[in-house]
Amino acid sequence: MIKAITGTKDILPSDVSRWQYLEKLLRETFQLFNYKEIRTPIFEETGLFARSIGEETDIVSKEMYTFKDRSETSITLRPENTAGVVRSFIEQSLGAQQSLNKLYYIGSMFRQERPQAGRLRQFHQFGAEALGSTSPLLDAEMIQIAFHILKNLGLKNLVVKINSLGIPEVRENYKNVLRDFLMDKKDKLSEESRKRFETNILRIFDSKIEVDQTIMKDAPLLIDYLDTQSKSDFDVVENYLTRVSIPFEVDPTLVRGLDYYTKTTFEIVSGSVGSQSALCGGGRYDLLVEELGGKATPGVGFAAGMERILLACENEKSLNLPADLIDVYLIRVDSNSEEQLDVNLKLDLEVANLASMFRRENLICEYDYLNRSVKAQMREANKYNAKFVVFVGGDEFKNGELNVKNLANGDQQLIKIEDFEKLKSLLKN
RNA sequence: GUGAGCGUAGCUCAGUUGGUUAGAGCACCAGGUUGUGGCCCUGGGGGUCGUGGGUUCAAUUCCCAUCGCUCACCCCA
Structure with missing residues (x-):
């Protein structure tokens, strides 16, 4: 038997209504916040991801689906969609048509990792990108949109975490501070973290290993070294969230794994899914557009995992979708x-x-297409949750009548076939 | 890439301390006086016990390999 590729899943008719419900909510929400949908290709030239996400990141160095097409071009199935949106923004000169572009997307992403709860190789994300403004109001708006969606799905067990990574100079300066702090403790760190000490020292904060955590507890925090602009932007984000009653916590250790982030970063985690608890993550990336060859344009965005969100909904039983039904079974x-x-x-x-x-x-x-007995047809009608059945045949039919039965209460009545208006209004009630 | 657990019917799972035709519930199909559902009753179809090899008189059961699934690590949505 041929099976689906590891880490891919069929979304069957029995669960598709949950997806459609989510998608409808997304479109309504983005419309409410005046974001326009953008659909970019599912694969791009490999270099796009390497340059935007960062060569050294896990995503690029070991998780991408990369292959050569017949013309020897290196192609990669998109592991995330910010890169594609930014590429499109530059290529199509969207910035020349309006000074601020508020965009959203919904679609499949691909990363070759070991599957586990809330993690697939083909998975679905929705997300938003706002390109053209440095305003921290947009940073907060991203969080607000994501929070709005999750709340509207009835999710409860949520924590919003925010942090600021500052501008690059600040971060470089801080890395030196951190390096100095760790210099004499380096040997006590876990092997993995010793590696990070060289490659991406900030990520040591992410370690779940106890020895690392105890050492890092006393480490200096980036947030205390922010430049004045980053600091005041971060204050705006905090004030905005407070003002619109979104609970949050500042997590100075929140370092995101994509290289392009600057200033605000955030994550919304759920306690209702497995260990892959981040439902959504994002942040500001003021230098990315220029790095990819466009005119310097600030940006901010987020992405959210739809499988994880639906998993949280399932575990919290937060969605009560009406059963499918049909009007008439003949x-x-x-x-x-x-x-x-x-x-x-x-x-x-x-x-x-x-x-x-x-x-x-x-x-x-x-x-019925299977020439089944009346009884079998009735059972079928019931299974489909039919509101009415209409019997066609027998003496009534010879007399030009149809027997119409209301399945909820069992009432039956005869209606003349010519009197379609009456039949119609009965069935439509 | 690393680790652990698990592969018996479409699904959820029993079971075999190795021994003739492998079970249940749900689902599916048919019937319950030939024209009426949901509940109930009766019957039926459906399994190379993941795959390959080994041990044995005998393997679904024991051993090895392999594939797959699940969860966790890494990392991320």
């Missing part, structure tokens, strides 16, 4: 014996014709 009455084949064929056409008349009236309807 039942072909009469024998299915051999000598009646002609009659049945005629009735089948009557049923099909009635179905198309109903559908023209926007009534969701269904009938």
Whole structure:
């Protein structure tokens, strides 16, 4: 048997309504905040990701789906979508058409990691990017949008974490401070963190290993070394969130794994999923557009994992979606014996014709394609949650009538076939 | 890439201290006086016990390998 590739999942009809519910909420929310949808290709030239996310990051160095196409171009399935959006922004000169672009996207992303709860190789993210303003109001707005969506899904177990990484000079300066602090403690760090000491010293804060954590507890914090602009921007974010009643905590150790972040970074984590608890993460990236060859343009954005969000909804039982139902199930009455084949064929056409008349009236309807007994058809109607069944056939039909049954209360009544208006209004009630 | 756990019906799982035809519940199909559902009752279909090899008179059960799934680490959404 051919199976789906490791880390990919079928979204079956039985769970697709949850996805559609989420997608509808997303589109409504982004519309409310006046963000426009952008759809960029699912693969890009490999260099785009290497340059934006950072060569040394885990995503680029070991998680990308990269291959060569027939013209030997190195292609990568997008591991995230900020790079693609920024590429499009530059290539299509979106910045020349308006000074601020507020964009959102929904789509599949790909990373080759070991799957686990809340982590797949093909997964779905939605996200937003605002390009063209350094205003910290937008930083806070990103958090607000994400929070608005999660709250509207009924999620409770949420924590908003924010931090500021400052401008590059500040960060470089701080790295030296941190290096000095760790110099004599270096040997006590875990092997992994000793490696980070060389490659990306800030990430040592992320370590879950106890020895690292005890050492880092007394480490100097970047947030205390911020430049005045970063500091005051961060204050605005805090004040905004407070003003709009979004609870948050400042987490000075929140260092995100993508190289392009500057100033504000944030994450919303849920206690209702497994250990991959970040539902959403983002931050400001004021230098990225220029690094990718565009005119210097500040930006801020976030991305959220849809599987993780739906997992949280499931675990908190926060979504109560109405069951699918249909308006009418048409039942072909009469024998299915051999000598009646002609009659049945005629009735089948009557049923099909009635179905198309109903559908023209926007009534969701269904009938039997398997030549099953009346009883089986009734069971089917029940399974589909039909509001009504209409019996087609028998003596009533010979008399030009249809027997209409309300499945909720069992009431039946005969209606003349010519009186379609009456039939229609009964079924539409 | 590393570690742990698990692979028996479409699904959730029993079971076999190695021994003739491998079970349940749910789901599916049919029937319950031939034209009426949900509940209930009866019956039915469906399994190379993940795959390959080994030990044995005999393996679904023991051993090895392999593949897959799950969770965790790393990292991230």
